[in-house]
Amino acid sequence: MxxxxxxxxxxxxxxxxxxxxxxxxxxxxxxxxxxxxxxxxxxxxxxxxxxxxxxxxxxxxxxxxxxxxxxxxxxxxxxxxxxxxxxxxxxxxxxxxxxxxFTDVVMERTDRLMMKAIVRYREDQDLENAIDFIQKKFQCCGVESYKDWSQNVYFQCSDTNPSLEACGVPFSCCVRLQNQTVLNTMCGYGQQRVEERSARQKIFTAGCLEKIVWWAKNNLLLVAGLSGGLLLLELxxxxxxxxxxxxxxxxxxxxGSKPPRNDSLSYPAFGNSDE
Incomplete structure (x- = not known):
């Protein structure tokens, strides 16, 4: 046994x-x-x-x-x-x-979901931390570009927006210098007013959706290995x-015995298997 x-x-x-x-x-x-x-x-x-x-x-x-x-x-x-x-x-x-x-449909749904997350960025601390982590990890900003942050009421780029962060982006979009030790949380202020060429010097301008897809394609073996490993373990x-x-x-x-009607049979937890 x-x-x-x-x-x-x-x-x-x-x-x-x-x-x-x-x-x-x-x-x-x-x-x-x-x-x-x-x-x-x-x-x-x-x-x-x-x-x-x-x-x-x-x-x-x-x-x-x-x-x-x-x-x-x-x-x-x-x-x-x-x-x-x-x-x-x-x-x-x-x-x-x-x-x-249906890659196009999935990408469209993902785009909408990420945009909703940007709209509710300041409503949930966990969501805010998750977005900041993604933007730092993948060196990106927004969904398709850094100007997507105008969808958030705090960062909306309009003359009627009273927020100090109007036309800005979160600090997680900022490019950190190699020897920078003190985090400048105001580095993204007003960056939506700047042209992309100039803004690129201070913040990441590429969208996170594009960066995540690019990362997945360049790490296809890793993604396939993790997915396949999980499926294999389940199998x-x-x-x-x-x-x-x-x-x-x-x-x-x-x-020579038949199982009970409920089709269950319980043995002692550590008993012999031939009992």
């Missing part, structure tokens, strides 16, 4: 690792949500904290089924885990195929769950 135990505990360890990761995601999301003010963005697509909670909760429930199903030899839980994980895998593959076939867990279910049913048939 060594092979059975290897399948059982390998599946349990994999599920347990993802279960711990999901619990951490939920904790971070709840902490970030509580730390916010009450009147902030609460939509799933624009609230990183809420997104962490939702993704973490889904992972938590799925991996919990896998953990208990594998440890207790419960075919009902294992089948539920296998079915949900298989559905998630199919949805991921379908999303990838649809994204590849391995599905195969392990199917193998454990098959082995349990085989033991029942050899013992």
């Amino acid at each position: 060594t092979g059975y135990r290897a399948i059982k505990y390998t599946l349990f360890i994999c599920c347990y690792v993802f279960w711990v990761v999901s619990a951490v995601l939920i904790a971070v999301g709840i902490y970030a949500k509580i730390a916010k003010e009450t009147d902030v963005v609460d939509t799933l697509t624009l609230d990183p904290a809420l997104l962490l909670i939702v993704v973490g909760s889904v992972m938590f429930l799925i991996t919990l089924l896998g953990c208990f199903g594998a440890l207790r030899n419960d075919t009902c839980l294992l089948k539920a885990f296998l079915g949900i994980l298989a559905a998630v895998l199919v949805l991921q593959v379908a999303a990838g195929v649809v994204g590849y076939l 391995v867990m599905i195969c392990l769950a199917a193998a454990q279910i098959s082995w349990i049913n085989k033991v029942l048939r050899q013992a």
Whole structure:
């Protein structure tokens, strides 16, 4: 029964690792949500904290089924885990195929989503930090260009805008000098009034959508490797769950007994597999 135990505990360890990761995601999301003010963005697509909670909760429930199903030899839980994980895998593959076939539609939807994030830049601290991180990481500004920041009420470039940041861009758009130690948070002030050639000397003028797509194309092997690795891990867990279910049913048939009506069988957590 060594092979059975290897399948059982390998599946349990994999599920347990993802279960711990999901619990951490939920904790971070709840902490970030509580730390916010009450009147902030609460939509799933624009609230990183809420997104962490939702993704973490889904992972938590799925991996919990896998953990208990594998440890207790419960075919009902294992089948539920296998079915949900298989559905998630199919949805991921379908999303990838649809994204590849309808690239223009995906790019258009992404453009709209990013523009909404710019409009709500100052309404959510987590969203603001996420945008600043992206602009610093990819050395970009706005969605298509630095002038997209005029869509935000604080940076809107108009004579009637009373904001001190009118016609400016966030400091995360600024080009940092090599030996600069003190961050100048006012470096983006008034840069929307400047022509792109002149503005390029102080801020990043290229849009983030273009930079992200360019990065993905130049790191295609890395992106494909990470995506393929995740799909492969999910497929391995599905195969392990199917193998454990098959082995349990085989033991029942050899013992000459029929499974209960609920199609579940629970053994002691660390009992012998031939019990």
